[in-house]
Amino acid sequence: MKFTTEMLQTGNNTGIPVPEEVVEGLGGGRRAAVTVVVNGYTYRSTLASMGGRVLIPFSADRREETGIGGGDPIEVELTLDTAPRTVEPPADLAAALAAAPGAAEAFRALSPSRQKAYVTSVEGAKAQATRERRIAKAVTELTAG
Structure with missing residues (x-):
């Protein structure tokens, strides 16, 4: 599912607002695990409901890596992420x-x-x-x- 939006920033927190039709189109629900491509930068995340809207977190580290900040126009592509989530400790x-x-x-x-x-x-x-x-x-x- 592809869409265009602006990076939302409230204080120090940033996130990608996800339109309801995209959430429904993904079919994974409002807390679905997703693979996110934003302006060519790919990462794994989870949809989250905050303040009555669905957002995808976009951390300070990601802002630094990409140069994307609050209010910036972004192109987003989401796919359901069905791969197992594993973390390997050092x-x-x-x-x-x-x-x-x-x-x-x-x-x-x-x-x-x-x-x-x-x-x-x-x-x-x-x-x-x-x-x-x-x-x-x-x-x-x-x-x-």
């Missing part, structure tokens, strides 16, 4: 999860977005000590039940 996080009883299973039971949050936190650490603290925190949270 080796050190995976090893720590495997070493703690139940941690790896708890990690796999999380939604892909929650798994990604743990991975992003670990990978975003600049210092090795910070990375190790974040890994330890993740293991503690996952084994706490």
Whole structure:
């Protein structure tokens, strides 16, 4: 499904408004997983209802990578994304999860977005000590039940 719109920005948050006819045409519902192509930039996301409209999040990282900002005209193509959503933890996080009883299973039971949050936190650490603290925190949270 292709359409043209403007990038919506409210404060620091940006998103792609999706017309209702596009949501209906996709057939996946208002929380469907989608592959998004915006001005030639491709990523995976999920439709979200916010303030009575359907939006696709467009993060600050994506704005920086693409140069697209609020109010910019955009061409969008959406397709249902039926591929499994998997997140691979970095080796050190995976090893720590495997070493703690139940941690790896708890990690796999999380939604892909929650798994990604743990991975992003670990990978975003600049210092090795910070990375190790974040890994330890993740293991503690996952084994706490």
